[in-house]
Amino acid sequence: MQILTQLIEAAGEVLLYAVVLGAGLPALFAVGVWALSFGAKGVDDVSEHHPHLIAKIFAGICFAGVVLAxxxxxxxxxxxxxxxxxxxxWPLFVAK
Structure with a gap:
């Protein structure tokens, strides 16, 4: 029974990491791209579109989070x- 419990706990950890890294990072990147498009009125407005400063900062934070991960x-x-x-x-390498 103990082995089954360990198996379920390990599968839960794998599922958690898969959701966070497999879906969370691409979603965070997509939110950053969406933030850069904030304020565009449509497809015809893309060539003249300049994102707002706050949208640029928010997108930069999203992209930095993806890069750091x-x-x-x-x-x-x-x-x-x-x-x-x-x-x-705090990133620190230590001997095993």
Missing amino acids: ILAGIFIIVGHGFGVTLQLG
Whole structure:
């Protein structure tokens, strides 16, 4: 019974990470692109469209979040290859 409980907990973690990383990051990127289009009146207005400053800042925050998540993933993979782990919060490599 203990093995079944561990299996369900592990499957829940995999599902959580899949939803957050597999759907959350593309959704965050899409929100950033949407923010850049905020204020456009239609398809004909795209060539003359200049996003609002607040929309640019919000989009930049969204894009920075996506880039930071990608970099964290790369650092975790590379760190495990070198035998160290990455402590998130403040990025710090420590020996295993």
